[in-house]
Amino acid sequence: MYTQSFNVPDDSAPKGKPSVAAIEPPELMQKFDASIDADGRIEPQDWMPEAYRKTLVRQISQHAHSEIVGMLPEGNWISRAPSLKRKAILIAKVQDEGGHGLYLYSAAETLGTSRDQMLDGLHSGRAKYSSIFNYPTLTWADVGVIGWLVDGAAIMNQIPLCRCSYGPYARAMIRVCKEESFHQRQGYEALLVMMTGTAEQKAMVQDAVNRWWWKCLAMFGPPDADSPNSAQGMRWGIKRISNDDLRQKFVDATVPQAEVLGITLPDPDLKWNEARQHYDYGQIDWDEFWATVNGNGPCNKERLSTRVKAWNEGQWVRDAALAHARKQNQMKEAA
Amino acid sequence: MNTATKTTKALSEWPLWEVFVRSKQGLEHKHCGSLHASDAQHALQMARDVYTRRQEGVSIWVVQSNSITASAPDDKGEFFEPASDKIYRHPTFYTIPEEVGHM
Numbered sequence: 001m002y003t004q005s006f007n008v009p010d011d012s013a014p015k016g017k018p019s020v021a022a023i024e025p026p027e028l029m030q031k032f033d034a035s036i037d038a039d040g041r042i043e044p045q046d047w048m049p050e051a052y053r054k055t056l057v058r059q060i061s062q063h064a065h066s067e068i069v070g071m072l073p074e075g076n077w078i079s080r081a082p083s084l085k086r087k088a089i090l091i092a093k094v095q096d097e098g099g100h101g102l103y104l105y106s107a108a109e110t111l112g113t114s115r116d117q118m119l120d121g122l123h124s125g126r127a128k129y130s131s132i133f134n135y136p137t138l139t140w141a142d143v144g145v146i147g148w149l150v151d152g153a154a155i156m157n158q159i160p161l162c163r164c165s166y167g168p169y170a171r172a173m174i175r176v177c178k179e180e181s182f183h184q185r186q187g188y189e190a191l192l193v194m195m196t197g198t199a200e201q202k203a204m205v206q207d208a209v210n211r212w213w214w215k216c217l218a219m220f221g222p223p224d225a226d227s228p229n230s231a232q233g234m235r236w237g238i239k240r241i242s243n244d245d246l247r248q249k250f251v252d253a254t255v256p257q258a259e260v261l262g263i264t265l266p267d268p269d270l271k272w273n274e275a276r277q278h279y280d281y282g283q284i285d286w287d288e289f290w291a292t293v294n295g296n297g298p299c300n301k302e303r304l305s306t307r308v309k310a311w312n313e314g315q316w317v318r319d320a321a322l323a324h325a326r327k328q329n330q331m332k333e334a335a
Numbered sequence: 336m337n338t339a340t341k342t343t344k345a346l347s348e349w350p351l352w353e354v355f356v357r358s359k360q361g362l363e364h365k366h367c368g369s370l371h372a373s374d375a376q377h378a379l380q381m382a383r384d385v386y387t388r389r390q391e392g393v394s395i396w397v398v399q400s401n402s403i404t405a406s407a408p409d410d411k412g413e414f415f416e417p418a419s420d421k422i423y424r425h426p427t428f429y430t431i432p433e434e435v436g437h438m
Contacts, residue, residue: 043408045405047408092388095384099384102385103368103385106368106369106370109351109369115348115371116348171368172368175368318347318373319347321349321372321373321374321377322349322373324373324374325373325377328374
């Protein structure tokens with residue numbers, strides 16, 4: 001998985017949020033709040049405030065879109081994997097991402113939005129997905145770095161989502177997290193192998209890390225001070241750990257892994273802070289992040305058009321399967 | 336290709352199926368998720384690909400989601416409540432002399 005915990009409205013969403021409590025029936029609202037306060041779980045048939053439902057549909061569908069679009073940069077390398085073993089691993093990983101997309105679309109569907117509606121949001125460019133996939137995968141080392149750092153960052157984000165207050169989302173995330181560990185380990189191991197190779201191969205790994213490191217830090221979303229929606233997500237038990245706290249956890253976990261690998265993380269300000277018992281790190285380029293989120297990253301157009309093309313060219317398969325099912329039914333009825 | 340045509344296709348979405356997987360012989364089938372498929376055979380194949388890629392199952396059931404009848408959450412009170420005042424249905428309701436030991 002791959003979500004960035006950004007609370008970015010899709011392009012169709014209204015800018016100003018109405019005050020929720022004011023428009024919902026107070027009695028139902030009270031029951032809902034009590035259930036959330038008791039760390040209870042909300043299931044599809046339970047009453048929930050409209051804003052909670054909308055937030056979940058947006059977050060889960062963005063998450064699902066990210067899984068599906070995330071298949072594209074790695075899919076580029078399936079035919080060029082350096083060995084049959086690496087090819088089989090990469091196919092399995094990309095297949096997992098497709099499955100993760102399915103779990104998540106299913107979870108979002110329980111909130112009353114059809115999968116076709118969500119896909120339409122993605123294909124028309126209204127819906128967001130993780131901006132990390134709007135960067136190119138230039139070399140084989142990028143595939144390893146995506147596993148190690150991008151999936152690593154995603155795991156940090158997703159583990160707290162296993163305790164999300166919405167039951168179907170939490171259950172989907174448990175399944176996703178179980179499979180995600182393979183993704184990170186295969187990436188890291190592929191890099192370890194490259195680091196035992198030629199100087200050129202080592203340089204390739206370092207170059208890929210240089211290009212991805214800052215993008216991965218940005219995946220956790222804007223600093224807490226600039227994330228006004230985070231408080232509501234926390235209140236509802238959708239978000240459990242803040243963007244900055246997750247980012248810090250990721251940095252702390254990654255630095256020793258980089259040392260073992262033998263590469264340098266591209267941040268001159270990165271150093272252990274004895275007083276905080278955490279690593280300090282430098283400034284993230286948020287202007288670049290927002291430019292990419294808003295459609296102007298290096299690969300935004302290419303990713304979306306590849307996705308739309310695949311969907312359109314698969315239309316005859318979907319139609320044929322339905323026609324076959326209808327025909328089977330007719331034959332059964334006639335018999 | 337443009338995407339404007341897609342709104343008309345909402346009606347042709349494959350139906351939704353619920354998937355139940357038996358993780359090993361001797362255990363019950365357990366609900367594990369849902370998926371879209373054109374018919375039952377298709378649903379079985381998709382369920383195998385999506386939910387049992389790592390030997391998670393030895394048997395799969397699929398049932399179309401709209402065939403399931405579920406109790407409503409508002410029924411919680413009257414539907415399940417009567418059980419709570421029939422505590423004599425639980426073994427702990429009965430006091431047995433200690434010298435009898437485990438029973």
